[in-house]
Amino acid sequence: MTSLDAERIRQFATDSARKKLADIEVLAEIDSTNSYLMQSPGPAPGTAKIAATSNQTNGRGRHGKTWQSPPGSGLCMSVAYTFERQPENLPSLTLRLGLGAIDALEELGAAGVELKWPNDLVALNGKLGGILTEVQPKSGRAVTVVTGIGVNVDLPDTIDFGTETDWARQVVDLKMICPAPPKLEKLAGYLTTHLLKAFVEFESSGLAAVAERWSEYDWLQGREITIDTGVGQVSGIGAGIANDGALLVDSPLSGIRRVTSGTIVIAGKRGAKA
Numbered sequence: 001m002t003s004l005d006a007e008r009i010r011q012f013a014t015d016s017a018r019k020k021l022a023d024i025e026v027l028a029e030i031d032s033t034n035s036y037l038m039q040s041p042g043p044a045p046g047t048a049k050i051a052a053t054s055n056q057t058n059g060r061g062r063h064g065k066t067w068q069s070p071p072g073s074g075l076c077m078s079v080a081y082t083f084e085r086q087p088e089n090l091p092s093l094t095l096r097l098g099l100g101a102i103d104a105l106e107e108l109g110a111a112g113v114e115l116k117w118p119n120d121l122v123a124l125n126g127k128l129g130g131i132l133t134e135v136q137p138k139s140g141r142a143v144t145v146v147t148g149i150g151v152n153v154d155l156p157d158t159i160d161f162g163t164e165t166d167w168a169r170q171v172v173d174l175k176m177i178c179p180a181p182p183k184l185e186k187l188a189g190y191l192t193t194h195l196l197k198a199f200v201e202f203e204s205s206g207l208a209a210v211a212e213r214w215s216e217y218d219w220l221q222g223r224e225i226t227i228d229t230g231v232g233q234v235s236g237i238g239a240g241i242a243n244d245g246a247l248l249v250d251s252p253l254s255g256i257r258r259v260t261s262g263t264i265v266i267a268g269k270r271g272a273k274a
């Protein structure tokens with residue numbers, strides 16, 4: 001398996017993204033690009049560092065889940081970005097970055113990619129990718145955030161990820177939804193461009209500016225869902241997101257409820273009514 005080329009990734013990013021890039025590191029093999037950047041010094045405020053691989057051996061997801069990606073079958077990439085000071089409502093950053101990922105994938109010709117609150121990329125009702133955002137321990141005013149994204153590009157036909165995708169029909173890769181799946185460096189370059197744009201826009205305008213657009217890609221909208229919030233379950237019909245990123249659930253007994261943290265444990269077909 002050939003490893004990625006940092007210079008090619010840089011070439012696929014736009015000038016304005018390149019100006020913000022302090023470093024791109026490609027790793028032939030690594031346990032987790034997120035863990036790697038969480039342990040590295042953060043970049044200067046307003047700049048970013050990238051770590052990318054196609055061979056991640058211990059990928060991590062939200063809530064202690066794993067992210068599995070057989071060697072060479074997908075892109076595992078993390079971006080460390082330093083905010084000059086802590087932005088308001090930092091937990092909603094993942095949602096803004098999800099839209100950045102959509103922009104990159106659409107520009108690469110991927111059709112029908114949707115977002116499943118708060119951090120999944122979905123296509124053909126299956127999991128195409130996921131996003132994990134972590135915050136480095138603070139030292140001073142600046143805050144370094146590490147956001148990792150995993151995208152399936154060309155999975156082996158025999159893959160079985162078990163219960164990780166119990167809400168979805170199947171695991172999906174880019175070759176199923178792109179006329180010509182991109183090379184990993186091109187995917188990494190486009191993601192770099194759009195994720196950096198998302199960091200910068202989030203810093204100035206937060207999530208509210210794009211919350212309506214987010215809803216256009218909301219895979220849970222109109223579905224019968226159950227969310228495990230850690231202190232109980234909330235069931236109802238997915239009703240979009242609020243400006244602050246909370247998931248709205250229309251529940252038959254109590255009306256619209258806000259969920260700020262949780263895991264979707266059941267998601268049914270679209271078209272359900274509260």
Ligand code: BTN
Nearest residue numbers: 032034059060061062130148150
């Ligand atoms: C999830 O599905 O809960 C999020 C998955 C995030 C996976 C990416 S792959 C690159 C980066 N490194 C990790 O260990 N995780 C993220």
